[in-house]
Amino acid sequence: MKTNDIILQTATKVVLFLIILFSIHIFFAGHYTPGGGFVGGLLTSGAIVLLLLAFDMKTVSKILPVNYIHMIAVGLLFAIGTGAGALLFNVPFLTHAFGHVDLPILGDTSLHTATLFDLGVFLVVVGVTMTIIQTIGEDE
Numbered sequence: 001m002k003t004n005d006i007i008l009q010t011a012t013k014v015v016l017f018l019i020i021l022f023s024i025h026i027f028f029a030g031h032y033t034p035g036g037g038f039v040g041g042l043l044t045s046g047a048i049v050l051l052l053l054a055f056d057m058k059t060v061s062k063i064l065p066v067n068y069i070h071m072i073a074v075g076l077l078f079a080i081g082t083g084a085g086a087l088l089f090n091v092p093f094l095t096h097a098f099g100h101v102d103l104p105i106l107g108d109t110s111l112h113t114a115t116l117f118d119l120g121v122f123l124v125v126v127g128v129t130m131t132i133i134q135t136i137g138e139d140e
Helices: 006-029 035-054 057-063 068-089 115-135
Strands: 098-103 107-112
Touching: 006 035, 006 115, 035 057, 035 115, 068 115, 107 115
Parallel strands: none
Antiparallel strands: 098 107
């Protein structure tokens, strides 16, 4: 039986955009305020789950053709790589480097290797949560 979910699907398209924007904001604000890769990853996973609720799994896999197992692996490489990169400079594991750069439009901007670590955490969280959700929700 086919259901008529036009209101849910239309609302999802708008709300998904807002959740992803907020997720990006939380990701980048996480170095100085609460947030970061973990919370940003959970928000992004929640947005994808909302897509799964509004549409079916086949449609979402066509929209987002992502292998979440590979996403976990790339995220782990980022997280471990930024932590182990400190060992190359004879400083303790997970010691992050930072600096200030004067960018043309943004002005004085601080760059941190912690952002790369947070990107790894973000990818791992999205990959793991979506793997769990899709495994639970699979039809056989």
